[in-house]
Amino acid sequence: MMPDEAAAIRLADLVDALEFVSVSQLDENQAWLYPSTGRIVFVSDSIDPEEDLPENPEAVGYLAIPHRRHLDLGKPLAISFVDAELPEHAAQARDFFRRKGAYRHFKHLLQSAGALEKWYAYEERATRDAIRRWCEEVGVQIVEKEPHG
Secondary structure (H helix, E strand, O other), X not given: OOOOOOXXXXXXXXXXXXXXXXXXXXXXXXXXXXXXXXEEEEEEOOEOOOOOOOOOHHHHOOEXXXXXXXXXXXXXXXXXXXXXXXXXXXXHHHHHOOOOXXXXXXXXXXXXXXXXXXXXXXXXXXXXXXXXXXXXXXXXXXXXXXXXX
């Protein structure tokens, strides 16, 4: 149960944390949210942390920021986009995701079809929506924009 005084977390900070976690293979990079303060701690073998994370972060109330794959923001999202925007290329896109280098081929397809910018906008909306759903599930209050002042 979340304390009543839990801090509201900026959506943009959560997007940044999700991207940090997702640029690596699963569990190589981690980001942990401490809901009562709104602090996010970034953990990676390749960087020194700005602050220490407790030995068992979940036991003291930290929440692990999920990887994109855990929010269905990988292959399922790409296929969904192609189905909606480029249905004539659906079979080709599905074939890409059966082999290595899928995203390189996928982005080349989007570029040649003139849909790359549309994909980036679609992916950004889906990412923000997925983070909003995750926050709702774990009881984290988010703010969409920077506070004024």
